[in-house]
Amino acid sequence: MNNPDIVIIGGGMAGASLGAHLAADARVLILEMEDRPGYHATGRSVAFWEETYGGAEVQPLTTASGSFLATPDADFHDGGFLSPRRTLHIGRAGDEARRDALLAQFAGKVDLQLVDPAALVPGLRPDWTLGVLEASCQDIDVAALHAAYLRRFRRSGGEIRLGTMLVAGRVDGHGWRIETSEGTIRCRLLIDAAGAWADAVAVACGVAPIGIQPLRRTVAQLRVPTMPSADLPLVMDLSERFYFKPEGQGRLWLTPHDESWSPPCDAAPEELAVAEAIARFEEAVDWPIAAVERKWAGLRSFAPDRAPVYGFDPDVPGFFWFAGQGGFGIQTAPAAALLASALIRGETPPFASLDPGAYSPARFR
Template sequence: MSETSDIIVIGGGIAGIGAGARMAADASVTVLETEEAIGYHATGRSAAIYIRNYGNDTLRALNAAAEPVFKEPEGISDESLLTPRGLLYVATEEHTGALDKILEGATGMERLDADAAVARVPILRRENIVAAAIEEGAQDIDVDRLLQGFAKMLRHQDGRIVNKAPVTAISRANGVWTLETPQGSFSAPIIVNAAGAWADEVAKLAGVQPLGLTPMRRSAVILPAPEGHDVTRWPLFACAGEGWYAKPDAGKLMVSPADEDPSEPFDAWPDDMVLAEGLHRFEQAVTVPVTRIERSWAGLRSFFPDRTPAVGFAPDAEGFFWLAGQGGYGVQTSPALSALAADLCAGRKSGLAETVVQALAPHRLIKT
């Protein structure tokens, strides 16, 4: 006998838990998560920063829609989920075009000269900087408080989260989907595919056409703070050409080679060569050597070919809802995308512009 709900969400990352929390106001919701805890994969390995000017025009619209929720997260937290940080881009001669592209259409970004950039991050190698820009409004996101706040909201509305429940089979009969897991069978007329890097695999299980998702590995390390420097108030600082970025983290520096290596969906780990090459690029941009790595890890950021998420009902399967392909924008767009998913599943008009809703529609990715 299957447990029944109005909606089953596959995936307990920030996308699935956020959507489930918003949907539970209108429907009975069950979230199925493969791991022992929610947020284990991409959500728990995020750089955790809100950047208004990150991504294409559709993503920037989602970022803007999410900001008020981060600042006043009613029902999620009693106080803002944001802490001031700032984001500094630096460009060598090779990367000035990339910086110009970042600044194109940007809101709240200011160009800086090399001296001003070094004043913000004293370890930057001044002679390499041809141009720079800062987004003062970039802020750290308290990801755990966001995720747990959504989970609390979901449970408060009688929603359920089932851990250690990988979906092994999906079938549909008489307008109802049935999902098999080690924790039993679960049935609902609507299933939400929020399975992150595994979203296309879930679609295949359901007999739904995959949309061309590519998981890409992103690695990071924790380095000791440079000797003689208090990094606490430094902004996140990054190569405009996406060769590396660094962010203060609990008095240390998190550094990433900004890698995007296509991968099969799996529990990702870093590649030593990729880390070495990325840390070399970082060392060329700063005046201090990398002497010790305290910790390293990797996660998967999953993209569709146009680097825009897919949010909406599949055109080829009734009751199959896509919520996937958030790439590196999943945490910061989650307030907007969870609200959109809830609106679409409930048949309501979204508060987002229709052009944004259509840009996210899965049918754009269906191959004919």
């Protein structure tokens, strides 16, 4: 497929989900620079669906994605992608303003309840007296969701080329002429779903960058034999200094909620960040750590205002941005892909709760 209608740069969750919709009525080619799709951010997600995560601008996308993730079409996947988790937001004296801001921000949008945190997390240290329960939080089977989107994409006639890097692109009288590491491709529409590389792709195509910044997030898997249950909630610090989530009996995933500047790269965990995470974890609970079993890092890519970027570039109309999903690209993927595919086709956006203008790249020009 050297003359597709549409080329998507990036085969992670963003590119796969949007490609699965567009391939139904267009010839679509995904270019993925790695040897397998989803190698970077998609493959390193902590994998939860939480309506408050990402803030008020992201919540409508997350909420709109929930029903699809819970009960997808039978021809898309056999069963849902979600399993019960819950979130417990915890705080200490001095965190009351953060607790109240959380409640106010999502009043009437997300069901949040004041609770005694010690009643939900045995072993929580006594100074953690503030608790907000977000019962709707679910775990996501990220690998199954990504695979299902790629399966639908291929069934609809889409093609994905692995190990193929975009070198440059330019607009001529026939649309886009794209130079790749494997040769030249022509198309009428170029979609930038390149995650941490989104601005680099834009620059290579003569499009002004938006300022999408990759930020490193470090995660460690701990063996904690005394953790009371694998069914405990995801525990988030109201001060955003850590969160942890059980991952099977006696194991959990822990992050210091770090956001370290990084160039686009194959991110590696920082030892200092792992140490900080453990220190903060030990401030919160009295469960001894038996081992750090593994650690990893991923890049979460944010636009300057931390809201995602979906839409045609106002200066280069044949260039479509589908980027800046931060750390919430998995949980918002279904709604984001439907919204973007509607914008590309010139159709009415599918959700009344979503304002396309809030995500348009025009806000940065």
